[in-house]
Amino acid sequence: MTKAHNGPTMADVAREAGVALGTVSRVINGEQVGEAYKTKVEEAIQKLGYRYNVSGRALRTDRTNTIAVIIPNTINPYFAALVHHLNVALEKRDKKMMLCFTEYDRGREIEFIHMAQQNRVDGIIALTYNPKLTIPEDIPFVTIDRFFSSSVPCIAADNFGGGMIAARKLKELGCTSALFMRIGSTLVNEPSKRKDGFVSGCVEVGLPFETMILEDGQPLDAFDRFLESRMKDGKLPFDGLFMGTDYQAWHIIKTLRRLGIRVPEDVQVIGFDGIRMFGDQELIVSTIVQPVQEIAETCVSTVLSKHLSNVPSLICLPVRYAAGGTTKE
């Protein structure tokens, strides 16, 4: 076989510096080395433009300095933000990120976990939906938004708390009758608690409410038909609406306007996620903002923590309400 690449190797550096191979390795890895040797080696490295071979080191140490991130895609702005902050957090620690897009495909979720193992990654951060996913035992694993078992740390926003905040806010803003709607995986995951929190909050503040949950896979316009069916004399029997996500809120607002309902004058709408225009500009709707950066940071520090077993099995990070023009502020 002809060598494709002909960059300098440690042996080249050693020869150039007139020292032993092991000495070069020690310099590279910041171990104790005599000053004279060290400078000789460093000069040789400079001169040859040496950079260590990642595969060689990985083969030898069985560590890749890489964390696999398994996520549906990067098109959805919430995922895009997550990926962004995960990357920042990983880079800060000199880790590389191996990105795997599942496109919500459950087969792929499994396949990527295999691939991550095959690549000997140092850990996996996953946001998945497959109910039958089995988590590898031999590799640090952290999940987002979905609880597997007490041995697999789950990082999520405080979805329940977010639901409560939404209820209180609608009440505070003068709503007298509320509706919660969502569509999402039938899987019971952390976001499911948005409803529970909302219900709890409505009871707390004495706000009458209804809920409507659509099954996964149904088209969003089932919401539309529901609203249409509840219209009477050009009015809806609700003046407050809490939606499962910003995306769903955005969709329903278009429907409301089409039905001649004004937002926020007739109906106030709160979403969930904190999606912004162009990723970092204005909010799209009034919303419960997920602490994306903190979630990412926590995922990384958790998956890299030496003693995964000592880590809490569910970490909920605080959310906050933010006005985005679809409520009366």
Add this chain to the structure above:
Amino acid sequence: MTKAHNGPTMADVAREAGVALGTVSRVINGEQVGEAYKTKVEEAIQKLGYRYNVSGRALRTDRTNTIAVIIPNTINPYFAALVHHLNVALEKRDKKMMLCFTEYDRGREIEFIHMAQQNRVDGIIALTYNPKLTIPEDIPFVTIDRFFSSSVPCIAADNFGGGMIAARKLKELGCTSALFMRIGSTLVNEPSKRKDGFVSGCVEVGLPFETMILEDGQPLDAFDRFLESRMKDGKLPFDGLFMGTDYQAWHIIKTLRRLGIRVPEDVQVIGFDGIRMFGDQELIVSTIVQPVQEIAETCVSTVLSKHLSNVPSLICLPVRYAAGGTTKE
């Protein structure tokens, strides 16, 4: 050293199957092997759940089956879409993607190219801004939106053509006086041609026009002040506006509305990129749509093509106009 990982190796498979190590390798790589041997090996692989070690193979072959993608971030929806389609195109060819986010940092652009070389990637796809970037000779390199030299293929949308289309469209929609504004890197790259095409198109159709180019780094509200300065009796001397990007168009529309100018009744606005809400919903403004998927596909097929030298040095892909509510259709 204690082995961290204890997955089965080729030697284990060979032992299990009662064949030689080399035979296992040949089966894995789909080379000619006797039928009986082949099945024995495949059974052993199944039984042990063997998967080849990526580092071992990479070390031996000096090929990683990985393409580095160097891009500012994934927050910007256009980049997010690009990354998405690049990933699809790469996965289709069983290549892995090594994502590098530069955050527009020129030092990082250089650093990532080094890192990619160090990781022995099979190719690099880069969207960069550093004027002093030197392209490695020994590794297939493709750039997006920016021409380096005839030996480095550049893939871009037909920015010039897009500018022309915008001019023709504004004329067709009844505009009598147009303005082009943009802010962007002082670097002369492909997107710079949006203006040239627009100017050319205006001349062609006989549409009077002005242009205003902001230097990179200036705040966007310099646009606002410019518009304010041109206001007379609550009116602007333009009724057609072509902006360098959808983001800038979006910004300027807010300004216009603040100034009491109606869009599209008083002024029609066209952007560039084709950004959609939530990545795949409605357009944000009327716009010239970049063929993101084709760009991604072309980048991948080009960087993987055996004979990079035979490839054209600039590939422009066709754009199209799409109405997005900020023009009179």
Add this chain to the structure above:
DNA sequence: TTGTATGCGTTATCAG
């Protein structure tokens, strides 16, 4: 402290 030698898992060469 530094040098030497071994092996990580794989592919490729060479001999059978």
Add this chain to the structure above:
DNA sequence: CTGATAACGCATACAA
């Protein structure tokens, strides 16, 4: 067609 073995680049245990 198959088996044995060397080498890829590196880190490390051991010897000096």
